[in-house]
Amino acid sequence: xxxxxxxxxxxxxKDASKAESDSFEWKEGITSQVLTQLxxxxxxxxxxxxxxxxxxxxxxxxxxxxxxxxxxxxxxAIIPPVSGG
Amino acid sequence: xxxxxxxxxxxxxKDASKAESDSFEWKEGITSQVLTQLxxxxxxxxxxxxxxxxxxxxxxxxxxxxxxxxxxxxxxAIIPPVSGG
Amino acid sequence: xKDIIKITEDxxxxxxxxxxxxxxxxxxxSTFSGTTRDNFEDKExxxxxxxxxxxxxxxxxxxxxTEARQKWEDLIHIAIIHKIGDCPVGETSVVIAxxxxxxxxxxxxxxxxxxxxxxxxxVWKKEIYVxxxxxxxxxxxxxxxxxNTQP
Amino acid sequence: xKDIIKITEDxxxxxxxxxxxxxxxxxxxSTFSGTTRDNFEDKExxxxxxxxxxxxxxxxxxxxxTEARQKWEDLIHIAIIHKIGDCPVGETSVVIAxxxxxxxxxxxxxxxxxxxxxxxxxVWKKEIYVxxxxxxxxxxxxxxxxxNTQP
Numbered sequence: 001x002x003x004x005x006x007x008x009x010x011x012x013x014k015d016a017s018k019a020e021s022d023s024f025e026w027k028e029g030i031t032s033q034v035l036t037q038l039x040x041x042x043x044x045x046x047x048x049x050x051x052x053x054x055x056x057x058x059x060x061x062x063x064x065x066x067x068x069x070x071x072x073x074x075x076x077a078i079i080p081p082v083s084g085g
Numbered sequence: 086x087x088x089x090x091x092x093x094x095x096x097x098x099k100d101a102s103k104a105e106s107d108s109f110e111w112k113e114g115i116t117s118q119v120l121t122q123l124x125x126x127x128x129x130x131x132x133x134x135x136x137x138x139x140x141x142x143x144x145x146x147x148x149x150x151x152x153x154x155x156x157x158x159x160x161x162a163i164i165p166p167v168s169g170g
Numbered sequence: 171x172k173d174i175i176k177i178t179e180d181x182x183x184x185x186x187x188x189x190x191x192x193x194x195x196x197x198x199x200s201t202f203s204g205t206t207r208d209n210f211e212d213k214e215x216x217x218x219x220x221x222x223x224x225x226x227x228x229x230x231x232x233x234x235x236t237e238a239r240q241k242w243e244d245l246i247h248i249a250i251i252h253k254i255g256d257c258p259v260g261e262t263s264v265v266i267a268x269x270x271x272x273x274x275x276x277x278x279x280x281x282x283x284x285x286x287x288x289x290x291x292x293v294w295k296k297e298i299y300v301x302x303x304x305x306x307x308x309x310x311x312x313x314x315x316x317x318n319t320q321p
Numbered sequence: 322x323k324d325i326i327k328i329t330e331d332x333x334x335x336x337x338x339x340x341x342x343x344x345x346x347x348x349x350x351s352t353f354s355g356t357t358r359d360n361f362e363d364k365e366x367x368x369x370x371x372x373x374x375x376x377x378x379x380x381x382x383x384x385x386x387t388e389a390r391q392k393w394e395d396l397i398h399i400a401i402i403h404k405i406g407d408c409p410v411g412e413t414s415v416v417i418a419x420x421x422x423x424x425x426x427x428x429x430x431x432x433x434x435x436x437x438x439x440x441x442x443x444v445w446k447k448e449i450y451v452x453x454x455x456x457x458x459x460x461x462x463x464x465x466x467x468x469n470t471q472p
Contacts, residue, residue: 010372011445011447012465056374056443059374059377059380077377077443079374079443080465080467082440082441082442082444082445082467083439083465084378084403084414084438084439084444084446085273085435085446085468093223095221095292096294096296096314099221100314137316141226141292144225144230162223162226162292164223164292165314165316166316167290167291167293167294167316168288168293168315168316168317169220169222169252169264169287169288169291169292169293169295170204170252170264170284170287170288170317170424183336184335184336185335185336188354192411194358194359194410195359195360196356198353198354198355198356199353199354200351200352200354200431201335201351202349202350202351202352203339203349203350204348204424205348205349205350205420208345260345269356273355273435277428277435278432280351281432
């Protein structure tokens with residue numbers, strides 16, 4: 001059975017991708033670099049916003065300098081610069 | 086015609102003097118020291134609260150170290166330590 | 171730019187006070203409310219009563235507002251309302267509400283205004299304590315407070 | 322000690338929020354309200370619209386509250402409510418209300434909480450500007466904001 005993970009798009013990322021969420025097939029070794037490439041392959045228009053965005057995995061911000069990989073079933077969110085308040 | 090000035094008592098000063106206000110006869114040279122004596126002569130019970138109080142003349146705090154005298158018609162207030170808020 | 175100053179026996183409404191400072195140019199409204207606590211050190215407070223030298227208190231609050239406007243140019247409207255008379259536990263004794271274009275100056279001004287008010291404005295608080303003997307309902311003494319305690 | 326956290330499409334009432342944090346042990350209630358301004362730089366703002374990653378926003382606000390309680394032990398109840406969806410000029414987008422025994426820690430906590438919220442909580446604001454052509458009523462463009470501007 002294929003394992004999946006989910007990507008959520010918000011604000012400018014949602015406008016650029018024209019999607020609220022996507023399902024991706026999971027494989028070993030999806031680092032932030034690999035994830036970025038997967039996202040660009042699916043939504044080339046997301047390039048600009050992705051550069052200024054952070055990733056959150058299962059509702060935790062991921063440190064951009066640390067090593068992490070996506071696990072099966074993860075909820076990955078693209079978080080453009082926030083502007084609440 | 087005799088000239089006067091008024092003294093107002095608040096909070097602990099009012100409790101000690103059992104008065105809300107008094108009228109005093111004005112004369113030349115009523116410094117804060119002279120005023121203190123006039124008040125103690127009229128209300129001996131006010132001694133303690135007077136030591137921790139400030140004077141306000143016409144609704145302005147008087148600097149304790151500066152020289153000032155009461156003018157005819159002045160409204161002098163005894164201001165115990167404040168506790169608003 | 172409105173300065174709203176009231177020393178009043180009426181119950182203070184935070185909502186009404188905030189409505190007085192609302193403005194389409196405001197991005198921030200900061201407020202402070204002082205409320206009567208049910209205890210002071212080990213004693214149980216029954217009620218507070220406030221007294222003011224009203225005209226001087228109003229003048230002195232106006233001076234604080236004028237000084238605040240010199241320190242912080244971003245302030246729009248400022249309302250300071252102080253209750254006098256009885257103020258039972260839980261009731262509001264003072265409200266400060268400030269609208270500002272951006273948040274930082276409004277927050278700082280509210281903080282500064284309440285600190286200054288507590289030191290300079292001629293208002294006095296008498297705390298009346300609950301008596302030991304609950305049957306007679308007698309007061310457990312009373313004392314005029316001084317604002318030299320913990321901010 | 323209550324933590325009240327809401328991300329909601331409903332209009333926010335400051336009075337209701339403050340009522341949630343009232344406590345007989347509280348001597349102070351400090352609040353901050355963010356409201357929609359009618360302008361940004363030279364552009365006239367027609368409306369704001371907020372979007373949130375709701376479950377993460379709630380979790381992230383909870384983390385801020387937990388951190389605030391570690392920094393300031395005097396805090397009693399804390400309420401943080403953020404509106405999502407449309408937020409016309411003058412309307413409240415966020416309210417923070419904190420009760421505390423004494424004033425200093427409550428004021429400092431409110432100030433810190435709104436600063437942190439603006440940096441960390443996944444909520445986004447879109448500003449929709451009034452169009453040049455008032456006859457057609459067309460929007461004057463829109464932009465997702467980022468909180469790197471003046472606090």
